[in-house]
Amino acid sequence: MANSKVSELLGDKAEYLLDYSSPAIDKSTLHLPGPDHLDRVWKESNRSNRVLGSMQQLLGHGRLANTGYCNIFPVDQGIEHSAGASFAINPIYFDPENIIKLAIEAGCNAVASTYGVLGIMSRKYAHKIPFIVKINHNEFLSLPNTYDQTLFGSVKDAWNMGAVGIGATIYWGSAESRKQLKEISEAFEYAHELGMLTILWCYTRNNGFKVDGVDYHTSADLTGQANHLGVTIQADIIKQKLPTNNGGYLATKHGKTSPLVYSKLTTDHPIDLCRYQVLNCYAGRVGLINSGGESKGASDMADAVATAVINKRAGGMGLILGRKAFQRPMNEGVEMLGKIMDVYTDEGITIA
Incomplete structure (x- = not known):
């Protein structure tokens, strides 16, 4: 039985999400998060002792330490979204120190942000909370706007500031995706050589993924394949948006898939759609963290908790939520992040 506060926040979705018990993909086929995640999943891999040490720093920090789950606080906004669009509603976050303070006060596993944000505060905080440096960004100051990711610094600089890992975005499906693929695969290789872990913001981006007024950028089948490429x-670790529909391949009529994806491996239940994302992360060997999405105001707390429940019950590793937390007073942001972590520490919320 889930915590009553979680059920209350879920409202009329509580039974639908908490009692679902017939997933299309059985949990026995997955490598699920747990305290022994590193020993069970990564000991046979090519990851070095240094990389495993960085993973342990991440998974061993904060309120979710040594559970196998993680809650990362990401603030890479200010670049693509612009500083004004991101922080005008709460100007204290123009100051990078407040970003890090929020992550520490909430008990997050790590803080993920830009070279500038983490670099300017690194001597004060790099030893107090794991740093994840986001190494590439899109920017919308260029006119006309473009949809590309550009490296903003070097992997070595992230290592020098004491980061345990790097994060990067690839816009799978975009015209520039193969350039990004080459850049980021090389960056990840170097990060591993230096002993850092790697997180991929694994997003789809192509106007052709919108068909007859339906947006398939977050369809389970397309995001699942993006995860598999990642x-x-x-x-x-793979960062992915929560799936909102399915059938992207069927709508776009490009690429290849199997009808079994839709008849055997998924249903229209959000836990099944998310589990297909997990399946594409080498059956959960690589952790899936879902993003919290944009802030919508009054519904943010309920939306965040629902996303956490779906991710956990699907077999995911956690959440990475930023705007919903920092676009409100700090105490409310801390409370929201705490409610998310309540889901992952609640033994009554089990894998479906």
Whole structure:
């Protein structure tokens, strides 16, 4: 039985999400998160002792320490979304120190942000909370806007500031995706050489993924394949948006898939759609963390908790939520992150 506060926040979705018990993919086929995650999953891999040490720093820090789950606080906004669009609602976060303070006060496993944010505070905080440096970004100051990711610094600089890992985005499906693939696969290789872990923001981006007024950028089948490409370049954790529909391949009529994806491996239940994402992360060997999405105001707390429940019950590793937390007073942001972690520490919320 889930915590009553979680059920209350879920409202009329509580039974639908908490009692679901007939997933299309059985949990026995997955490598699920747990306290022994590193020993059970990574001991046979090519990851070095240094990389495993960085993973342990991440998974051994904060309120979720040594559970196998993680809650990362990401603030890479200010670049693509612009600083004004991101922080005008709460100007204290123009100051990088407040970003890190929020992550520490909430008990997050790590803080993920830009070279500038983490670099300017690294001597004060790199030993107090694991740093994840986001190494590439899109930017919308160029006119006309483009949809590309550009390296903003070097992997060595992230290592020098004491980061335990790097994060990067690839826009799978975009015209520039193969350039990004080459850049980021090389960056991940070097990060592993230096002993850092790697997290891939594994997003789809192509106007052709919108068909007849339906947006398939977050379809389970397309995001699942994006995940599979991400683990192929040896991302240690995949960050992905929660799936909102399915049938992207069927709508776009490009690429290849199997009808079994839709008849045997998925249903329309959100836990099944997310589990297909987990399946594509080498059956859960590589952890899936779902993003919290944009802030919508009053519904943010309930939306965040629902996302955490779906991710956990699907077999995911955790959440990476930023805007919903920092676009409100700090005490409310801390409370929201705490509610998310309540889901992962709640033994009554089990894997479906």
